Amino acid sequence: xxxxxxxxxxxxxxxxxxxxxxxxxxxxxxxxxxxxxxxxxxxxxxxxxxxxxxxxxxxxxxxxxxxxxxxxxxxxxxxxxxxxxxxxxxxxxxxxxxxxxxxxxxxxxxxxxxxxxxxxxxxxxxxxxxxxxxxxxxxxxxxxxxxxxxxxxxxxxxxxxxxxxxxxxxxxxxxx
Numbered sequence: 001x002x003x004x005x006x007x008x009x010x011x012x013x014x015x016x017x018x019x020x021x022x023x024x025x026x027x028x029x030x031x032x033x034x035x036x037x038x039x040x041x042x043x044x045x046x047x048x049x050x051x052x053x054x055x056x057x058x059x060x061x062x063x064x065x066x067x068x069x070x071x072x073x074x075x076x077x078x079x080x081x082x083x084x085x086x087x088x089x090x091x092x093x094x095x096x097x098x099x100x101x102x103x104x105x106x107x108x109x110x111x112x113x114x115x116x117x118x119x120x121x122x123x124x125x126x127x128x129x130x131x132x133x134x135x136x137x138x139x140x141x142x143x144x145x146x147x148x149x150x151x152x153x154x155x156x157x158x159x160x161x162x163x164x165x166x167x168x169x170x171x172x173x174x175x176x
Contacts, residue, residue, distance in 0.1 A: 046088060059078070088152045
């Protein structure tokens with residue numbers, strides 16, 4: 001019997017929205033990003049327990065007719081991921097370079113309220129990937145202290161597309 005779980009082995013971004021999912025490895029293998037252009041693997045390290053997913057509030061409508069003890073129906077409106085909060089152990093250029101609302105010139109990063117959309121993949125190693133076809137990525141300034149390593153918090157806003165209205169898909173690796 002095998003247990004199908006693993007750590008988040010890699011995170012990759014493509015510079016445009018709706019970038020096609022690259023060829024996936026066989027079940028039990030890790031993604032080799034060396035030949036997956038335009039996908040680029042994340043250049044910074046993440047902190048422990050660093051991915052926090054916020055699901056779309058489905059605003060369910062419960063149908064419970066009079067004189068009934070329990071509900072008879074639950075009408076759901078939406079399914080999907082609203083956003084992802086991440087924390088990076090590294091700060092500065094590596095992290096800011098992933099923001100979709102910034103530009104860099106001579107080591108100076110300038111940010112605006114205008115984002116370009118990107119695609120994102122989070123690999124659950126040896127098992128599969130979470131594919132996000134349309135995201136916007138932003139980062140807060142670094143935080144830290146005298147006795148605590150500096151970290152940088154980021155927010156990934158997830159958007160649905162016509163093809164993927166939930167904003168994400170799970171792609172399971174298949175046996176070779």
